[in-house]
Amino acid sequence: MKKEDIKHIAEIAYLSFSEEGIERFSKDFSETMDLIEKIKSVDTEGIDPTIQVSGIYNNLRDDQEKESLSQEDALKNTQGKKYGYFDIIKFVE
Template identity: 30%
Template sequence: MEITKDTIKHVATLSRLAFNEEELGKFTDQMGSIINMADQLSEVDTEGVEETVQVVDRDTVFREDKPEHWQGQNRETLMANVPEKANGYIKVPVIINKDEDE
């Protein structure tokens, strides 16, 4: 698979990233190398090799997912450090515009 600057521009647009020409060239070369390496892996003879699902004999340990309650002073500290706020909430930039073409 050939990776071109247009491919990288398309992925950047989907990811909401912007690259200058130098970065486009760099990422085009790097992504091309990664894809070529993956292509080489598809040529490896794995006939007779047992499938591996997990290489470490250990259960994954998760912590209990429970919310931490904010005390008033922590919220005030948080809000004092945000760049934009509106009506007591943190204001973030629009990521997906419904009017935009895909």
């Protein structure tokens, strides 16, 4: 990968690299791409894809309805309620 490409990607991702960091990233990226090419060259003809190896599939229990608090009971001890829901301060920009 060219240094200019790395600098451009870093810029649009709001990252900063030193020249040494760019060199190291370029080297690591090239090594990673070489490994990907090696993996792509492996002959997998006739081999079934493996998604998982345990044979266990969806071992979760069935959903069961249980009695729970009513909306009124859940909200009875709060001062911050609005339209039947908890009213909290905004904490995410």
